[in-house]
Amino acid sequence: MAGFLSNFRNVIVLSLLLAGLAMAGIYWASDANAVMFAIAALRWAHVVCGILWIGLLYYFNFVQIRIMPNVPAELKAGITKYIAPEALFWFRYAALATVVIGLFLAWHRGSIYFSETLSLGFAGGYSAGDIGFAFIGAGMWLGIIMMFNVWGFIWPAQKIALGIKDGTAEQKAAAAKKAMIVSRINTLLSLPMLVTMTMYQTLFSG
Incomplete structure (x- = not known):
């Protein structure tokens, strides 16, 4: 065993x-028919990818970024050359998969639901009954912003900081700081995003 x-x-x-x-x-x-079952399976995949994405985000912020200053210089290469690049691979593709699957699931519920969520309930004229759309829509936009932060800022900066892409010592230091700041932004956004996603399913989706 x-x-x-x-x-x-x-x-x-x-x-x-x-x-x-x-x-x-x-x-x-x-x-359930085959279509309903496929949607349920995709929802499972959405959750699995989200766990991997946010789990790695928390690993970076709760562990790696905080502990790296205390790691002896001769040991840091083991993290920057092996652990971090592998973690970032799963991190960025889990982020992409989470958002793409989530948007597909929202789209599959119909054009009205899709437009109402992305517009925070304003697509058809806002009313008191649209408050649920505002909450889940806010969560969707937070997730989209976080995913774009991963691909647009964190990953490009980390490529320089980790030496995957050439850069001077000053450029590497600046890139590492940029990646850290944006990663902190994603950590800040993650808890309200998770609140709107999880509590909406219980309180508003029926």
Whole structure:
């Protein structure tokens, strides 16, 4: 068992197989048609990608950025050359997948829902009943902004800071600071984003 669990690929493959069995059981036990089931599976993928994205965001901010100043100089290369680039790969693509799948799920609920959420409830003229759209729409926009921060600011800056892209020592230091500041912005936005996303599903979506 220890040998099996020490292999990351084996663990992920088995986890996916178990998830697939759970999905098959849910499909069999429910009265959902194929389209409804596919949407439910996409919602699961949206949540998984979101966990990976925000989990890595919190790893960077709760652990790596805070601890790096205390890491001995001779050990920092292990993080900057191996751990950080790998983490950033999963980080940026999880962000992209989370937003793309989320927007597709919103679009699939119909053009009215899609336009109302993105307009914060103002698309068809605002009324008291549109308050739910305002909350989930705010969460969607926060997620979109955070994703653009990842691809537009954090990743380009990290490429310079980590030496993936050439830069002088001054440019690397400036890029590292820029990546840190934008990462802090995403951390700041993450909790209100998660509040609007999770509480909307319970209190407004029925």
